[in-house]
Amino acid sequence: xxxxxxxxxxxxxxxxxxxxxxxxxxxxxxxxxxxxxxxxxxxxxxxxxxxxxxxxxxxxxxxxxxxxxxxxxxxxxxxxxxxxxxxxxxxxxxxxxxxxxxxxxxxxxxxxxxxxxxxxxxxxxxxxxxxxxxxxxxxxxxxxxxxxxxxxxxxxxxxxxxx
Amino acid sequence: xxxxxxxxxxxxxxxxxxxxxxxxxxxxxxxxxxxxxxxxxxxxxxxxxxxxxxxxxxxxxxxxxxxxxxxxxxxxxxxxxxxxxxxxxxxxxxxxxxxxxxxxxxxxxxxxxxxxxxxxxxxxxxxxxxxxxxxxxxxxxxxxxxxxxxxxxxxxxxxxxxxxxxxxxxxxxxxxxxxxxxxxxxxxxxxxxxxxxxxxxxxxxxxxxxxxxxxxxxxxxxxxxxxxxxxxxxxxxxxxxxxxxxxxxxxxxxxxxxxxxxxxxxxxxxxxxxxxxxxxxxxxxxxxxxxxxxx
Numbered sequence: 001x002x003x004x005x006x007x008x009x010x011x012x013x014x015x016x017x018x019x020x021x022x023x024x025x026x027x028x029x030x031x032x033x034x035x036x037x038x039x040x041x042x043x044x045x046x047x048x049x050x051x052x053x054x055x056x057x058x059x060x061x062x063x064x065x066x067x068x069x070x071x072x073x074x075x076x077x078x079x080x081x082x083x084x085x086x087x088x089x090x091x092x093x094x095x096x097x098x099x100x101x102x103x104x105x106x107x108x109x110x111x112x113x114x115x116x117x118x119x120x121x122x123x124x125x126x127x128x129x130x131x132x133x134x135x136x137x138x139x140x141x142x143x144x145x146x147x148x149x150x151x152x153x154x155x156x157x158x159x160x161x162x163x
Numbered sequence: 164x165x166x167x168x169x170x171x172x173x174x175x176x177x178x179x180x181x182x183x184x185x186x187x188x189x190x191x192x193x194x195x196x197x198x199x200x201x202x203x204x205x206x207x208x209x210x211x212x213x214x215x216x217x218x219x220x221x222x223x224x225x226x227x228x229x230x231x232x233x234x235x236x237x238x239x240x241x242x243x244x245x246x247x248x249x250x251x252x253x254x255x256x257x258x259x260x261x262x263x264x265x266x267x268x269x270x271x272x273x274x275x276x277x278x279x280x281x282x283x284x285x286x287x288x289x290x291x292x293x294x295x296x297x298x299x300x301x302x303x304x305x306x307x308x309x310x311x312x313x314x315x316x317x318x319x320x321x322x323x324x325x326x327x328x329x330x331x332x333x334x335x336x337x338x339x340x341x342x343x344x345x346x347x348x349x350x351x352x353x354x355x356x357x358x359x360x361x362x363x364x365x366x367x368x369x370x371x372x373x374x375x376x377x378x379x380x381x382x383x384x385x386x387x388x389x390x391x392x393x394x395x396x397x398x399x400x401x402x403x404x405x406x407x408x409x410x411x412x413x414x415x416x417x418x419x420x421x422x423x424x425x426x427x428x429x430x431x432x433x434x435x436x437x438x439x440x441x442x443x444x445x446x447x448x449x450x451x452x453x454x455x456x457x458x
Contacts, residue, residue, distance in 0.1 A: 016267035020274035038293035126296030
């Protein structure tokens with residue numbers, strides 16, 4: 001009986017020590033990922049949005065019934081990390097404009113189209129920077145909404161663009 | 164042992180077996196002894212005044228009585244005093260194993276709670292830290308000390324090497340510029356900064372733009388046309404800290420840009436995360452040129 005008690009005691013002690021060490025090990029390993037946790041709680045903000053007409057052709061490309069526009073977004077980064085402008089994912093919606101009928105658009109990320117990469121635009125820490133995107137919009141479209149949903153903070157910005 | 168001796172032994176021991184089991188007086192005189200042969204002990208204590216009657220000390224420790232009797236007998240603890248006898252108090256059982264087990268379980272629970280609390284606090288602090296822009300910008304010369312072990316030398320100009328004029332199919336209204344850089348590192352220091360996350364800034368139509376370095380494989384087709392080797396195209400993954408480096412930092416900029424600023428952040432570890440402490444920057448004019456043979 002005494003031997004059983006000792007065995008149970010030793011077993012409980014080993015398990016408890018293991019759990020204690022494991023909890024601290026998890027703590028120290030998780031702190032390495034705090035960078036990403038912290039970054040996930042930052043909030044880039046679109047301060048202004050402007051659109052400029054580029055013409056019926058852009059970089060040697062053209063599509064009948066469509067025109068090219070350059071969307072310039074000013075984005076403010078109030079965090080201590082540099083951002084790629086591609087971290088600011090935009091959604092475009094023209095259906096809010098009743099007279100658009102079935103008009104739609106396509107988005108051409110300018111850098112991706114030209115160089116085959118899209119990560120060179122950046123918004124440095126603590127700075128406000130310009131992010132540009134080229135949009136191919138069907139003729140007759142009068143405007144659309146640009147929605148920026150920040151998946152990090154779950155905040156949403158909606159900006160109306162009139163053409 | 165001989166047979167005679169064997170007989171003597173049993174004779175001697177016959178005396179032993181014939182001796183009384185106990186010689187206590189109270190046993191001899193205890194007419195109410197519950198151990199008396201043939202007597203029914205059930206409910207025997209009902210009418211017995213235990214405060215007056217002698218108490219059999221063995222009864223107090225006996226466990227084979229029924230619950231009712233045990234309770235009745237064990238309650239009058241002072242009975243022993245009344246009878247002038249000093250009894251050994253029943254020992255309290257110290258469950259040492261239970262105490263040890265509970266202690267360890269408590270430590271384990273406290274560890275989990277403590278680790279969780281510590282992580283929550285660290286996370287809160289890190290989020291607060293990452294949302295506080297506190298770095299300083301320092302303008303430097305073409306040669307400066309980036310860290311205690313890294314000396315950086317810049318060429319002092321950005322050279323436009325490739326444009327649509329000298330490379331068919333090059334993106335319109337753009338040019339590829341390169342900045343020559345040398346990093347002399349005296350030693351490797353664990354945890355020391357390496358030069359990374361370099362970015363370029365310029366102003367176009369009164370709007371600020373910033374560019375990171377493109378990937379080497381994107382630059383290489385254009386740069387190689389001007390005689391650059393792949394190893395001369397520096398990456399953005401880090402320079403210095405024990406390794407000497409030299410080469411070119413390439414960027415794509417609009418063709419009308421005539422001046423750029425190179426930013427070189429230096430980070431420190433604070434509240435479990437890397438935060439920017441200082442951003443060194445140098446401004447360069449953009450010149451037209453060809454790759455020099457010695458660089």
